Amino acid sequence: MSGTTVGSDCSAMQGIHLTTDSLKTAATLSSGDGRHNADWPTAFPPELAERGTLVQTRPGQPLPLSLAGQETVFFVRMATLLFRLTFADGLRQGVTLLYPGDVFRSAFAPAGSASSLVSLSSGEVLRYRYDAFSELLEANRDARRYFDRAVARQSARQAIHLAAVGQLDSTQRLISFLVELATQIGVPASEGRIVFEMPLSRSEVAEYLGLNADTLSRIMSRLRAEGLLTQPDRHTVFVGDLNALSALSPASALLMSLRRPNEATPDAARA
């Protein structure tokens, strides 16, 4: 599995439709390291990948939830996405982060302009019309299973996030967030550390955690001062000792138990 953030500054990025064989890469990429257990498919079924519309994303790029009035479905092949809700008065809340392997159905969001889906990184997303996607699932048992599992996994993640926002103090919330990122997009670095690129700006993180951006900055400074974190630059975070960090938030254990699906783990934990 390769790196984390990309850094492309390409141009055309909207809906290139893939014909069945125009992009073997798609199928190949997504079947990935998949162990093809018929009962518990861990990889996105290639038959589905072939039928989607490829969207190349850039940081900050919005992904419209409805396409010609139709419901949509997105499969995150390689990117980090944010699903965000905006109230009438402009208050915004980051609801869920979506990582590679995740699937998002537009009906998961309240109707209207309140909801938006934004890519936080450069990457690739497959887009479907919901009715077409739904038919594909009917025809493909593995695809259906993949989708149902993905939905369940994300639902669990969102529940933990809600509990963190509702019950934890600001420090614990931030730590929970860092643990989430370390678990989902972190990669091992020297001396047992873990690195990841922070895909959100300070104010986006604050919005996600239900905190004030100033407060958040203060807390990050404190964690840095305490040596729990190192930041060579604004967007790169090294976690020295993930265990020490996670011990500081009650949500850590739950967050770390949620792996991303393609993770190469010896035992395929089922739920």
Place this chain on the structure above:
Amino acid sequence: MSGTTVGSDCSAMQGIHLTTDSLKTAATLSSGDGRHNADWPTAFPPELAERGTLVQTRPGQPLPLSLAGQETVFFVRMATLLFRLTFADGLRQGVTLLYPGDVFRSAFAPAGSASSLVSLSSGEVLRYRYDAFSELLEANRDARRYFDRAVARQSARQAIHLAAVGQLDSTQRLISFLVELATQIGVPASEGRIVFEMPLSRSEVAEYLGLNADTLSRIMSRLRAEGLLTQPDRHTVFVGDLNALSALSPASALLMSLRRPNEATPDAARA
């Protein structure tokens, strides 16, 4: 519609299995007022109702999420349920309220003892083993559609709840909660008012809203003093003017747009 708060000390209440025709009531009840549009089923398909295990609930009764190590699915026929998450240190957060028509898959909750599903009222719930339920959905297109819609609806509700907890002040949060209840379980009363039984105790409401119980009590007192609410007893709430109330929280509009599925509305809003 009897009592509310905990205190059940009853005895037998678990799983009575229904044979195909032992409970015609089931099918009848759940097909309810359903308009049987093949494309968009609004009622829980009777074929599914017949196959579930009927669980009669009492206030405070826990519904175990795993059954002999198997994943489960619950269909709420008549009750209000609470899905709650508990952190290792005992902090608890109410994640979602489930109303009649809702469907809950145990995998929506993080694994382990952190999650629990509790009935807040007397009522009836149908329980399935997930693998059996999954097969039923494969065999029944309407059932599959019902399930997918239900999941989407609940996901949207949970997103709004998260945004309320993350962004709103305590008064707005409480008002959002009241608007949710009025929308979901409220019934018209005299003089254009709306009544509902509050299925949660003060401290459970506080837990759901991420507030302190004392603070919550204060705010309710204030709303009562301002005449927005009337409470003949602790568990009965009259909302004098739902529009006036909902104007006080930015989340109201979104919450009110989520109707429950069996609602007899002229137009069947699709998403």
Place this chain on the structure above:
DNA sequence: CGAGCCTTTGAGCTTTATCAATGTCGGTGG
């Protein structure tokens, strides 16, 4: 009728938001 639990309400304190000033990064154009 009494025990226990839930609720209400007050006083004081902690945490976090707000406001404002200053600093840093990255890009742009002279």
Place this chain on the structure above:
DNA sequence: CCACCGACATTGATAAAGCTCAAAGGCTCG
């Protein structure tokens, strides 16, 4: 190459929202 600009980040002082603790009613159920 440097000066400038705008967006983002940091940090301090202050204020307010909500939490904690404690005491005093109410309800409910044996």
